[in-house]
Amino acid sequence: MPKVAMRVNGRAVSGEVEGRTLLVQFLREGLGMTGTHVGCDTSQCGACVVHVNGVPVKSCTAFALDLDGAEITTIEGMANADGSLGRVQQAFQDHHGLQCGFCTPGMVMSAAALLAENPTPSEAEIRTYLEGNICRCTGYHNIVKAVLAASGQDPATIAAE
Amino acid sequence: MYAFDFVRPKTVAEAVKALAAEDAQALGGGQTLIPTLKQRLAAPAVLVSLSGIAEMSGVSLSGGTLTIGGGTPHATVAKEARAAYPALAALAGGIGDPAVRSRGTIGGSLANNDPSACYPAAVLGSGATIVTDRREIAADDYFQGMFATALEPGEIITAVRFPVPEKAHYEKFAQPASRFALVGVFVARTGQGARVAVTGASADGVFRWAEAEKALSGGFSAAALAGLAPPTGDMISDLHGSAEYRAHLVKVLTGRAVAAA
Numbered sequence: 225m226p227k228v229a230m231r232v233n234g235r236a237v238s239g240e241v242e243g244r245t246l247l248v249q250f251l252r253e254g255l256g257m258t259g260t261h262v263g264c265d266t267s268q269c270g271a272c273v274v275h276v277n278g279v280p281v282k283s284c285t286a287f288a289l290d291l292d293g294a295e296i297t298t299i300e301g302m303a304n305a306d307g308s309l310g311r312v313q314q315a316f317q318d319h320h321g322l323q324c325g326f327c328t329p330g331m332v333m334s335a336a337a338l339l340a341e342n343p344t345p346s347e348a349e350i351r352t353y354l355e356g357n358i359c360r361c362t363g364y365h366n367i368v369k370a371v372l373a374a375s376g377q378d379p380a381t382i383a384a385e
Numbered sequence: 386m387y388a389f390d391f392v393r394p395k396t397v398a399e400a401v402k403a404l405a406a407e408d409a410q411a412l413g414g415g416q417t418l419i420p421t422l423k424q425r426l427a428a429p430a431v432l433v434s435l436s437g438i439a440e441m442s443g444v445s446l447s448g449g450t451l452t453i454g455g456g457t458p459h460a461t462v463a464k465e466a467r468a469a470y471p472a473l474a475a476l477a478g479g480i481g482d483p484a485v486r487s488r489g490t491i492g493g494s495l496a497n498n499d500p501s502a503c504y505p506a507a508v509l510g511s512g513a514t515i516v517t518d519r520r521e522i523a524a525d526d527y528f529q530g531m532f533a534t535a536l537e538p539g540e541i542i543t544a545v546r547f548p549v550p551e552k553a554h555y556e557k558f559a560q561p562a563s564r565f566a567l568v569g570v571f572v573a574r575t576g577q578g579a580r581v582a583v584t585g586a587s588a589d590g591v592f593r594w595a596e597a598e599k600a601l602s603g604g605f606s607a608a609a610l611a612g613l614a615p616p617t618g619d620m621i622s623d624l625h626g627s628a629e630y631r632a633h634l635v636k637v638l639t640g641r642a643v644a645a646a
């Protein structure tokens with residue numbers, strides 16, 4: 225079987241994969257990193273979003289071999305060095321930005337990608353950017369609040385639901 | 386997904402060679418092809434990824450022509466075409482969602498020619514040229530109906546050349562679940578008159594609305610469209626919108642696009 229090598233959360237990893245092995249399968253089954261979720265497996269829901277060379281990618285819609293040599297960041301890489309929750313994660317906890325938590329890894333990764341591009345997004349910009357992330361618990365309002373808070377803005381500025 | 390071999394050539398020449406193998410298929414960003422493979426609607430023996438080919442990626446302006454590499458992701462076009470061709474950059478920035486835009490490419494979108502895709506409207510509306518590994522194809526000759534194009538088996542879109550119009554705008558009425566265009570209209574005012582390309586509406590795929598082009602070539606304003614009947618032709622009718630609704634949208638969106646251009 226072909227070999228693939230990449231860096232995941234700063235760590236060099238490698239493994240044997242098939243041509244059809246998806247990035248998310250390599251992460252979850254190959255590396256045992258189950259933080260990245262598969263919600264739909266049809267490229268629609270965004271639960272599986274990770275960063276590839278700094279940009280958000282649906283890991284259910286990319287082949288591991290296509291990302292040979294890439295720099296990947298997953299939800300496991302979002303915590304602080306001491307193991308405490310990172311800024312975006314903490315904001316999700318503080319503002320109840322999750323209910324069942326299934327969509328949360330993808331939401332956090334998309335939110336972090338937005339903040340890297342646009343450090344103080346407006347409410348409208350947050351909602352537009354998260355268009356590809358679906359929350360089956362429909363907790364969008366608190367997710368938007370969490371992202372506002374993570375960007376250092378006052379989440380009270382948005383209308384109550 | 387059925388099993389296949391995966392190759393990732395570094396040059397167009399190597400990719401052309403790899404695609405000559407039996408049942409070989411090109412992989413762009415995979416945002417259409419991977420879902421298709423999962424549904425077992427395609428079963429290539431070899432997948433030839435174009436993502437490692439540096440010469441197929443990037444945006445460059447020379448004279449009045451903007452050239453976009455066939456492997457350039459939508460997000461890169463949205464950023465790097467903004468100054469030279471803002472209407473095209475805005476179209477690219479409105480495709481799908483950020484993660485789709487990170488991987489999906491202009492070449493993949495045009496090769497697929499989904500009847501509701503956005504790029505075909507810009508390419509036809511700008512009168513762009515599709516550059517492949519073996520020839521150049523004018524937009525007017527390239528689109529041949531729903532999911533059908535002038536591409537030969539194994540032919541690779543290496544670049545697309547857009548003559549930058551005097552003004553242009555893409556107006557998209559998004560289908561909220563798929564985020565594709567329920568109807569999208571691209572209008573451009575060029576030295577040779579107005580061009581109006583419509584996506585999402587016709588069962589024959591993207592088309593030019595000749596009557597609107599004629600009206601706008603006399604005066605590029607929304608008012609010039611007032612007397613026109615909505616386009617006829619083989620409009621798509623499905624649970625998202627009837628044929629009449631789509632035809633109506635074409636006219637409304639054309640007016641909005643002209644006003645915003």
Ligand SMILES: Cc1cc2nc3c(=O)[nH]c(=O)nc-3n(C[C@H](O)[C@H](O)[C@H](O)COP(=O)(O)OP(=O)(O)OC[C@H]3O[C@@H](n4cnc5c(N)ncnc54)[C@H](O)[C@@H]3O)c2cc1C
Nearest residue numbers: 413414415416417418481489490492493496502503542564
């Ligand atoms: C959730 C979601 C939302 C989307 N929303 C929109 C939208 O709003 N508007 C829109 O226009 N599109 C939309 N898309 C489609 C998206 O733009 C795809 O990226 C695009 O249609 C296909 O490009 P790709 O690079 O991913 O190609 P792939 O999926 O890799 O390939 C598609 C086809 O093109 C062929 N191919 C790929 N590259 C080339 C090339 N350079 N030369 C020749 N053949 C090639 C492949 O063999 C395959 O047959 C959406 C997709 C998803 C998943």
Ligand code: FES
Nearest residue numbers: 263264269270284
């Ligand atoms: S699991 Fe990848 S988009 Fe839903």
Ligand code: FES
Nearest residue numbers: 323325359360361
């Ligand atoms: S918190 Fe349950 S799906 Fe979003």
